Amino acid sequence: MSEYPPVPDHQRAGPVAGAPGASPVPGEDVRPALELRSVSKAFGSVLAIRDITLRVDPGTVTCVLGDNGAGKSTLIKILSGVHQPTEGELLVDGEVRSFTTPREALAAGIATVFQDLATVPLMSVWRNFFLGNEPMRGVPPLRFLDARTARAVCRDELLAMGIDIRDLEQPVGTLSGGERQAVAIARAVHFGAKVLILDEPTSALGVKQSGVVLKYVLQARERGVAVVFITHNPHHAYLVGDRFYLLNRGRLTDEFVRGRVVREDLVKAMAGGAELEALAHELESVNR
Numbered sequence: 055m056s057e058y059p060p061v062p063d064h065q066r067a068g069p070v071a072g073a074p075g076a077s078p079v080p081g082e083d084v085r086p087a088l089e090l091r092s093v094s095k096a097f098g099s100v101l102a103i104r105d106i107t108l109r110v111d112p113g114t115v116t117c118v119l120g121d122n123g124a125g126k127s128t129l130i131k132i133l134s135g136v137h138q139p140t141e142g143e144l145l146v147d148g149e150v151r152s153f154t155t156p157r158e159a160l161a162a163g164i165a166t167v168f169q170d171l172a173t174v175p176l177m178s179v180w181r182n183f184f185l186g187n188e189p190m191r192g193v194p195p196l197r198f199l200d201a202r203t204a205r206a207v208c209r210d211e212l213l214a215m216g217i218d219i220r221d222l223e224q225p226v227g228t229l230s231g232g233e234r235q236a237v238a239i240a241r242a243v244h245f246g247a248k249v250l251i252l253d254e255p256t257s258a259l260g261v262k263q264s265g266v267v268l269k270y271v272l273q274a275r276e277r278g279v280a281v282v283f284i285t286h287n288p289h290h291a292y293l294v295g296d297r298f299y300l301l302n303r304g305r306l307t308d309e310f311v312r313g314r315v316v317r318e319d320l321v322k323a324m325a326g327g328a329e330l331e332a333l334a335h336e337l338e339s340v341n342r
């Protein structure tokens with residue numbers, strides 16, 4: 055996948071107060087859709103994430119990069135209302151919020167597409183698209199599923215995202231991994247997500263399917279959604295990201311913005327720069 059149109063100035067990602075390596079972007083005045091301020095989460099004596107400050111702006115893709123055990127899942131669960139922070143604040147549209155359930159986060163416009171996608175494999179594409187939110191017709195108590203409208207809405211919504219699934223009656227389990235992700239993304243956008251959190255959406259996919267998913271990440275962004283893209287793949291992040299946060303052992307260790315970072319910076323930051331050099335040195339001495 056190649057370049058995509060630049061983000062308009064008013065939508066550019068901005069500085070993060072207090073984040074390590076924060077690099078302010080000139081002209082930044084947009085209100086973040088979602089913000090964390092000095093958030094920490096402890097599980098007993100284990101501090102899974104500590105002092106995390108980040109922002110997610112509308113119409114941008116914010117990538118959170120981290121290796122195994124970096125704290126990505128914990129972060130997602132805080133953003134999506136599964137966990138509450140032990141310390142710090144979560145703000146939605148500039149207001150401090152405290153979610154006790156994922157349903158509350160969803161009602162505030164924060165949709166999360168988890169890796170398992172929460173789809174029902176044997177159910178059709180269109181039924182999966184609505185899953186409990188189907189359009190109905192008739193007057194209570196005689197209410198019926200409006201299948202015709204549901205199919206039409208599903209088809210239109212998928213096409214608007216550039217997703218062409220020939221047969222909406224097809225069980226979701228028969229779609230490719232990339233297509234399933236695409237349906238989940240389109241569904242979240244349709245139901246009014248202001249913030250879309252994607253949990254490693256490309257981790258189980260090959261190159262071509264990853265490209266398909268990254269395309270829909272950009273589609274969501276173009277529709278003004280604030281996308282949070284959680285990944286351990288710096289190459290995928292680089293292709294779509296406007297802002298990049300590096301998470302390492304529960305801490306934010308680096309922050310970059312698009313246009314001021316080259317791919318190698320991300321790869322190196324992910325690999326832990328100095329650690330990688332030490333490892334190479336170690337291997338050399340073994341090979342000698």
Ligand SMILES: Nc1ncnc2c1ncn2[C@@H]1O[C@H](COP(=O)(O)OP(=O)(O)OP(=O)(O)O)[C@@H](O)[C@H]1O
Pocket residue numbers: 097100101102103120121122123124125126127128129
């Ligand atoms: N419920 C829990 N109880 C105790 N410790 C936890 C809990 N959840 C996470 N942790 C610890 O917090 C740290 C961060 O875990 P987390 O799952 O958030 O990392 P991750 O980046 O998602 O890793 P991975 O990519 O391997 O899933 C780990 O040391 C983990 O053992």
